[in-house]
Amino acid sequence: MRSLRDMQCGKSAVVVRLAGEGALKRRIMDMGITKGTNITVRKVAPLGDPLEVTVRGYELTIRKADAENIIVE
Amino acid sequence: MKKIKIALVGNPNSGKTTLFNDLTGSNQYVGNWPGVTVEKKEGRLRMTGKPGREKWPQVIIVDLPGIYSLSPYTMEEVITRDFLVLERPDVILNIVDASNLERNLYLTSQLMECGIPMVIALNMMDVVKKSGDIVNPDRLSAALGCPVVETSAVKGDGSMQAALAAVRQVKFSPPAPLKFGETVESTLGMIGHVLKNKVANEVLKRWYSIKLFERDEKVREQLALSQSDLDKIENFIKVCEAELDDDSESIITNERYERVTSIAAESLQRNLNKLSASDKIDRIVTNRWLALPIFAAVMFIVYYISVSSVGTIVTDWMNETLFGSWITGGVSSLLESVGAAGWLQSLIVDGIIGGVGAVLGFVPQMMILFFFLSFLEDCGYMARVAFIMDRIFRKLGLSGKSFIPMLISSGCGVPGIMASRTIESEKDRKMTIMVTTFIPCGAKLPIIALIAGAMFPGSSWWVAPSMYFLGILMVILSGIILKKTPLFSGEPSPFVMELPQYHMPAAKNLFLHIWERGRAFIVKAGTVIFVASGLIWFLSNFGWNLRMVDQDESILASIGHFITPMFSPLGFGDWRAAVATVTGLAAKENVVSTLSVLLGVSEGAESTPALLASVAGMFSMVSAYAFMVFNMLCAPCVAAIGAIHREMGSVKWTLIAVGYQTALAYIISLLIYQFGRVLFLGHTVSAGTIAAIAAALILIWLVVRPDSNKKIKPPQKATS
Known part of the structure; x- marks a missing residue:
């Protein structure tokens, strides 16, 4: 079990669970990161945070702290 | 005749605004949704050139905010669902970005539950075709149970067909909601x-x-x-x-x-083996090493053209030639020729034309700036700015996009405040508006030059940089203080943001945007400024006996006298300094000109030796610095206050912003004067020093105290 935060650039994984609750969790799901979704880490911002990921065919940016809530395998 | 109301709903970056502009042209009304700073746009469908249009009902299109879902968590989403569920428009025109089908249809699945007839405008078909993907609109239509019209809003293809399909759909029943497990x-x-x-x-x-x-x-x-x-x-x-x-x-x-x-x-x-143009651009633009230099270069170009070079030339021309000599000269000679009274000439020429002209002078500069900003926003670069700068700004409770208003504010606070419009989260936006004028603007530079020249001759190189440094420090300090206050309570807005594909903006969008922003400024800020400049003219030219007097006997001067004691703890309890500060509200340049009038130096500017000598006699080094700091940080000029009011959309928030700025200015000046007096001038410790220590302690406590907003656990689903 590891989170999106621990993934290397260029690697893909499947979302297995979303931790957290409330607005943030809902927002992450609304943007298409749901159970079983394929997610690819594209790059890290020049200052080291946030991340850029590809999900459902589009580019999304998410902070590392929030990416911890996305459990992948 | 019955009116038909079409609700335009779709994801951000789906081409919704382009479609709206295409359908309504200039028949738009832009306002705010009641009580919030979210923009509300309505327009009449253009029917020109359509045969038999007299028989058509009037069609009103409401452009709802761009959203991803109908959750209860953001202002934009709540506005949209309340509008759909409570106001019941006749039909929904749902714009779906065909190049991003899944996420767009997710919203569609929620709209289908509202029980309103619906038509889908399948937009960005040109992008889809280019990328080699194939979308079948008929299958989509069958699966969703509502008509699907292909459009390319940027090119104007299919827009009108989509609107007409929506008008026809009013008579049909709503689509059946999707069934769950x-x-x-x-x-x-x-x-x-x-x-x-x-x-x-x-x-x-x-x-x-x-x-x-x-x-x-x-x-x-x-x-x-x-x-x-x-x-x-x-x-x-x-x-x-x-x-x-x-x-x-x-x-x-x-x-x-x-x-x-x-x-x-x-x-x-889907055509899987592709690397879109957007991906290629992002390889360079958000590249680990190149992103920051490219960002700096883009900002430099925008700033240089809109503030330093072209913008200044146009603004100077407006101020000096158009208003300064043509209009002023023309009106003066007209008034003289009809034999108008001296006071009336003065009111019209000095008060109103001077005041309003100074503000209108900013308009061309602002329009150039907004051209660049809306270009950056529409083409997709602004989202990358947030991506690149997020790390620095989120610690202050600000958005990565807050960088732009602050940069612009170093030229002029008015367009700076208005540039905050591109920030999505209402909280980040309000905070940005409150702190952005701490960065010294162009009009404050004469004050700096005056104090530097008068008090620190020969070694004044550090004065101006110290003001910029102080401004940045105040932004940081305010970010930390304000985000802990109940004003900015509630959950931090999650930063889970789409990086849209790059594309060439539609020229029509850019110009409509510039026109609309320029007009909004002229109308809204212009009315406030019109009244304010008339008032300030009156106060500085009339005495309590309502006769015209010299400035040093005016009502404004006596107000200055009255508030002078308030500035004593800051070291400039001289009525002339107090009055100069008050006239700075009209425009910050006035601080220097008022001082020169009150000190009896005719035609004094910030480098006139006689003025420098008189100013040097008024202040000590420390009190002069405190005076300068207060004028840098306190309430900005009326034009900027007008812009704050326009962007905040509420009197309460305008007062909060201006009140906070003035209070912070007072405290910082107090600290500088009281500590500086003891440390640099060797004065003894007094009651003022103790007050300053107390103020410093309060300030430190405000910065380091635990964040009261963090104690509230997330389950409360607050939206603001």
Whole structure:
């Protein structure tokens, strides 16, 4: 079990669970990161945070702290 | 004749605004949704050139905010769902970005539950074709049960067909909502049964049932159910959650995405081996090493053209030639020729033309700036700015996009404040507006030059940089202080943001945007400034006997005298300094000119030796610095206050912003004067020093205290 935060650039994984609750969790799901979704880490911002990921065919940016809530395998 | 109301709904970056502009042209009304700073746009459908248009009903299009979902968590989403569910438009025109089908259809699946006839504008078909994907609109239409019209809003293709299809669709029934899995459906059925006396409308009952299943606070409040009903519903939800081993909100979202994914799979054939132009651009633009230099270069170009070079030339021309000599000269000689009284000439020429002209002078500069900003926004670069700068700004409770207003403010606070419009989150936007004028603007530079020249001759190189440094420090300090106050309470807005594909903006969009922003400024800020400049003219030219007097005997001067004691703790308890500070409200340049009038130096500017000598006699080094700091940080000029009011959309928030700025200016000047007096001038410790120590302690406490907003646990689903 590891989170999106621990993934290397260029690697893909499947979302297995979303931790957290409330607005943030809902927002992450609304943007298409749901159970079983394929997610690819594209790059890290020049200052080291946030991340850029590809999900459902589009580019999304998410902070590392929030990416911890996305459990992948 | 019956009116038809079309609600335009879609994801951000789906081309919604382009379509809206295409359909309504200049027949738009732009305002704010009541009570919030979210923009509301309405327009009449253009019918020109359509045969038989006299028989058509009047069609009003409401451009709803760009959203990804109908959740209760953001202002934009709440506005949209309240509009759909409570105001019941006749038809929804849902813009779906065909190049991003799944996420766009996710919103569609929620719109289908509103029980309103719907038409889908399948937009960005040109992008889809270019990328080699194939979308089948007929299959999509069959799966969703509503008409689908292909459009390319940027090129203007299909827009009118989509609008006309929407008008026709009014007579037909709404699409049937998507069905969820059995367990969820039976739970929804049971919740619906509880609601049978509460909600008469069958279609809406399903919408309310789903929202109650999601434990949506807003809907619970709206329906005002009895406690026993709520308990019953909670039981149903718990059973369902136990069976599906997830929380209800996730269950619904997952099921929606499952349905939508299969619909998208049926109607879309993806060309997998592609690297889009956007990906190629991003390889360079958000590259680890190149991103910051490119960002700096882009900012430099925008700033250089709109503030330093072209902008200044146009503004100077407006101020000096157009208003300064042509209009002033023309009006003066006209007034003289008709023999108008001296006071009337003065009111019109010095008061109104001077005041309003100074503000209108900014308009061309602002329009150039907004051209660049809306270009950067529309082409997709602004989202990358947020991506690149987020790390620095989020610690202050600001957005990565806050960098731009602050940069612009170093030229002029007015367009700086208005540039905050591109920040999505209302909280970040309000905070940015409150802190952005701490950065010294061009009009404050003469004050710096005056004090530097008068008090620190020969070694004044550090004075101006220290003011910029102080400004940045105040932004940081304010960010930390303000985000802990109840004003900015509630959950931080999640930063989960789309990086849209780059594309060439439609020229029409850019010009409509520039026109609309320019007009808004002229009208809204212009009325405030018109009144304010008339008032300040009156106060500085009339005495209490309502006769025209010299400035040093005017009402303004006596107000200056009256408030002088307030500035004593800051070291400039000289009535002339106080009056100069007050006239700085009209425009910051006035501080220097007022001082020169009051000190009896005719035609004094910031480098006139006689003025420098008089100023040097008025202040000590420390009090002069405190005076300068106060004028840098306190309430900005009326033009900027007008802009704050326009952007905040409320008098209360305008007063909060201006009040906070002035209070902070007072405290910082107090600290500088009182500590500087003891440390640099060797004065003894006094009551003032103790007050300053107390103020410093309060300030430190405000910075280091725990964040009261963090104690509130997330389950409260606050939206603001």
